[in-house]
Amino acid sequence: MRIIPLVPPIKCQGIKTKLVDDIRQLVGDIEYFRWVEPFCGSCVVPFNLRPPKALLCDSNVHIVNFFRAIQDHKITAQDVREFLRDEGAKLRKQGEDYFYEVRKRFNENHASLDFLFLNRSCFNGVMRFNKKGYFNVPFCRKQDRFAAAYITKICNQVATVSSVIANVDWEFRTSEFKETIAEVTDCDFVYADPPYAGRHTDYFNSWSSEDEHDLGTRLASLPCKFILSTWHSNEFRSNHAMNDKWQNEPFHIFTKEHFYHVGSSEDLRHPMLEALVTNFRAEHNPAKREKRQQTLPLLDFLSNKESIFCEN
Numbered sequence: 001m002r003i004i005p006l007v008p009p010i011k012c013q014g015i016k017t018k019l020v021d022d023i024r025q026l027v028g029d030i031e032y033f034r035w036v037e038p039f040c041g042s043c044v045v046p047f048n049l050r051p052p053k054a055l056l057c058d059s060n061v062h063i064v065n066f067f068r069a070i071q072d073h074k075i076t077a078q079d080v081r082e083f084l085r086d087e088g089a090k091l092r093k094q095g096e097d098y099f100y101e102v103r104k105r106f107n108e109n110h111a112s113l114d115f116l117f118l119n120r121s122c123f124n125g126v127m128r129f130n131k132k133g134y135f136n137v138p139f140c141r142k143q144d145r146f147a148a149a150y151i152t153k154i155c156n157q158v159a160t161v162s163s164v165i166a167n168v169d170w171e172f173r174t175s176e177f178k179e180t181i182a183e184v185t186d187c188d189f190v191y192a193d194p195p196y197a198g199r200h201t202d203y204f205n206s207w208s209s210e211d212e213h214d215l216g217t218r219l220a221s222l223p224c225k226f227i228l229s230t231w232h233s234n235e236f237r238s239n240h241a242m243n244d245k246w247q248n249e250p251f252h253i254f255t256k257e258h259f260y261h262v263g264s265s266e267d268l269r270h271p272m273l274e275a276l277v278t279n280f281r282a283e284h285n286p287a288k289r290e291k292r293q294q295t296l297p298l299l300d301f302l303s304n305k306e307s308i309f310c311e312n
């Protein structure tokens with residue numbers, strides 16, 4: 001049975017809420033000392049898998065500061081309720097001018113509560129920064145964005161992640177992926193979810209095919225198990241690494257079709273076949289699960305000709 005995933009309070013492009021269950025199954029009963037994510041983003045994967053010890057890194061300092069503020073009790077669910085109630089009332093009264101006032105304030109002061117406000121009231125919930133590192137997403141145009149029910153939903157998300165963080169030994173760190181991977185040991189388990197080359201490029205996401213190649217080389221020589229989230233293909237192009245790098249043992253490729261809702265152009269809205277690449281054979285192969293309520297042509301285990309299925 002599919003477990004409803006815990007949804008974190010911060011949204012970001014490429015959030016893997018829909019892959020959490022598949023990743024959980026691939027990890028299965030594998031034992032590791034520390035969970036390492038060089039590209040943690042919203043942290044939806046660790047919040048759901050809840051490893052007792054983790055190193056969660058991202059180059060985006062605002063994401064890291066937000067989770068650290070929760071960890072250090074500088075931001076509580078009650079703080080969020082009061083902040084969004086007061087700021088939401090100003091937004092309701094002043095409209096989009098107020099959104100841009102908060103955006104200017106955030107770009108000067110980088111306050112985590114402003115970051116949350118912008119993340120939850122900007123257009124399409126995307127996270128984008130210009131070349132100077134300024135958040136530059138426009139307003140979602142919903143003046144009553146922070147209605148009481150929406151605030152409660154966000155506060156519940158903050159309360160849930162606070163209680164998860166309080167019970168684990170997690171380090172949130174601003175770090176480039178190369179630095180994070182350099183300190184991985186054979187006791188770790190790495191989940192790497194880089195930006196997809198050619199998509200959503202911005203100040204914190206300037207991901208090139210050279211970066212992709214570099215990451216692949218570093219992952220391939222890791223002393224521990226890893227799962228890489230990447231793209232397989234869409235109707236326009238294919239990821240050459242699937243054939244060039246990951247096709248043969250010890251690597252395995254799982255794929256899953258995913259529809260991107262976030263994106264300014266039609267190209268970004270086309271279905272993309274996502275891939276999960278591992279350097280191990282999954283002990284609890286989800287292929288053995290029954291095909292119940294399968295609503296999408298979901299998972300196709302390419303490298304050993306088996307399939308894994310996920311209920312929707």
Ligand SMILES: C[S@@+](CC[C@H](N)C(=O)[O-])C[C@H]1O[C@@H](n2cnc3c(N)ncnc32)[C@H](O)[C@@H]1O
Nearest residue numbers: 014015016039040041042059060176177193195
């Ligand atoms: C696809 S998102 C990760 C999504 C995350 N797994 C989730 O489910 O929310 C990629 C992340 O990589 C970060 N990033 C981009 N370039 C990076 C780099 N060179 N080093 C470390 N992190 C980077 C971005 O800030 C972004 O948060």
